Amino acid sequence: MRFVLRSTQAASLCLLITGWWVPMSESLGWSRYAHETSGHLAEIHLSAEAQTAVEALLGDDSLGEVAAWADRVRGERRDTAPYHYVNGPRDQLRPSHDDLHLPQGTAYTAVLKYQQALRDDDLPRQTRIEALKFLVHFVGDIHQPLHTGFADDRGGNDFEVIYRDEPYNLHRYWDLNVIEPRLDRFSAREYADHLNRSYSDAQKALWITQTDPKPWVTEARRYIFAGLYPVPRHGEHEGGQQRTTPVPIMDETYRDVWMPAAELQLARSGLRLAGILNEVFAD
Ligand code: ADE
Ligand code: ZN
Ligand code: ZN
Secondary structure, eight states: HHHHHHEEEEEEEOOOOOOSSSOOOHHSSSSSHHHHHHHHHHHHTTTTHHHEEEEEHHTTTOOOHHHHHHHHHHTTTTGGGGGGGGOOOOOOOOOOOHHHOOOOOOOOHHHHHHHHHOOOOTTTTTHHHHHHHHHHHHHEEEEESGGGTTTTTTTTTTTTTEEETEEEEEHHHIIIIIHHHHHHHOOOHHHHHHHHHHOOOHHHHHHOOOHHHHHHHHHHHHHHHIIOOOOOOOSSSSTTOOOOSBBOOOOOHHHHHHHHHHHHHHHHHHHHHHHHHHTTOOO
């Protein structure tokens, strides 16, 4: 509920500024809640050295607290807008080298770029602080399957669905709603603790070693190729309104199938972020 309120506020704020309602789904990104959860989960798995280095850069802020910052500055930092996703072809699971390395950058190149910046002690302190905040965020984004989707529908932003009897889009549902039952139950920090308890030590020990972002992209895209796009249905939707064209309905059956996948992705993102930071700050 809390988040629903927040997104409504964002929409009205948009109306206020632009004088016209422009959907804010893209700029909100894989929800603030998901990013914060991933950051808090990483905190649990930082080495002592990485913890010290992170504290030296962020001061009183934690990884969870800075994780959604990149979405808030997307408007001012136009160069970073393409860093929030990495798309690939519809007919091929694995993105090509060119898909990963677009001239304007992708989420994949962003993770490499900011990791490199963090390793560079000669860079100004402010640049390295930003690099850390961007890194936390883009590791999270790559784990939202629709941030690794198709360019022609902008990662499902242009794919219309019905959610709670209202027109909605698939990307937005995945950013904001797929894990909504968790939001009603846990704060981001509690959710990170819950995820940490939900997966085995062996599983987490493997994820923390998986610091190369290239396989993450294929892994996230696998969900898209395994039926993440819901099938349009004919007939009445739940509001009782007859539709002439079939539109997919985001119902509880869909959530029961896909929430576990979204959670698994969140858990992986937290552990992999910790793995990267532990490596970066070990040298
Ligand atoms: N714009 C284009 N592709 C996108 C994606 N996969 N996610 C978010 N915004 C996009
Ligand atoms: Zn998004
Ligand atoms: Zn983002």
